Amino acid sequence: MIGKMDLSRIKIRLDNIRRKATASVSLEPSDVPIKLQEFYSESRLICLEDLNSDFSLDPQENAMLDERNIYAYDESTQDYRALEGDLLFCSSAVMKIEDKYAYNLTVLPHFITSMRKFSKESSEEIHYTENPTEERNRILVNSKTESILEATEPNSVVLIDGPLVGGMASSYMIRMDDALRKENCIPVYFVKNSSSRLVVDNVPRLSDEFNSDFHWAAHRLKAGSRSALFKYTDQVNPRNSKVFTYVKALVGFPERVEMHTLTYEKYAPVMPALLNLIAYFYVVQGDYTNPQVRPVAIAEKYAREGLRVLNIPALLLRMGFHPTINQVRFG
16 A cells, blocks of 8 residues: 555645744644754864954945845755655745745655665655654755755745755755855854854863853853854865854744855845844744744744644554554654
């Protein structure tokens, strides 16, 4: 039955649908996120500004909002574990700020299995692999980059949830970044959970006192400020290079904001305006306990709603999948 199954019948594609983010967009998550692990090999870190200085942000200086298109991306995933293999549903949302929010939403199912009869399967939905974790990450980054490139117009600021550089995803993300930059777009990446120690490991006095860069930034920064800018370059693959800062627009937790080094160099003149715009988006979202720029927070809501339109467990049982014991016990 699995061999004859047409997973494409449960695809959802909603292109350029405009609606307001109202109460009809659910606020509670239903997904089980798969996060790409950050990994840094041999690295070189340079502080581009005074490490000990405060850099104030002015969210009222948001003129760039009227000068460029503003896009944002986030995704949600639902993982259903069956005896036959794993079902991964990936919901990708790209939203654009207009009078009403415009968004592209794609929900795609992926069947990940080690059954050898699928080893020569070339379907978009069926993935034969002996390394399910690596395949999940590949599916996720593929979905992410394709969704962003398909939906984004030229001359845009593109706000993207997740890191630019880290592990196997780096090559995919940097190719996407290159393509966006050729269209005069400014891709910016946001990381709110990370155990990275790039900064503290390069400053001996900090490594004695702090467990991670986020630990340092949380103690170092005042509300309405950012850290110095840092430049990271992978010594093995110099294309894996980024400029990043830690932003604390509100009282609470900081986030890491980063972009490719080539993006930073190309758009250095507008960098103060861009960082103020980012601060503005934090302030209008106004969430102290879960700080996010508002466009990404809205994209997240739509991505989660994409999973809710499917009763995934009931659907897959009707298609003949048998859940694992842990899937039944813990969901």
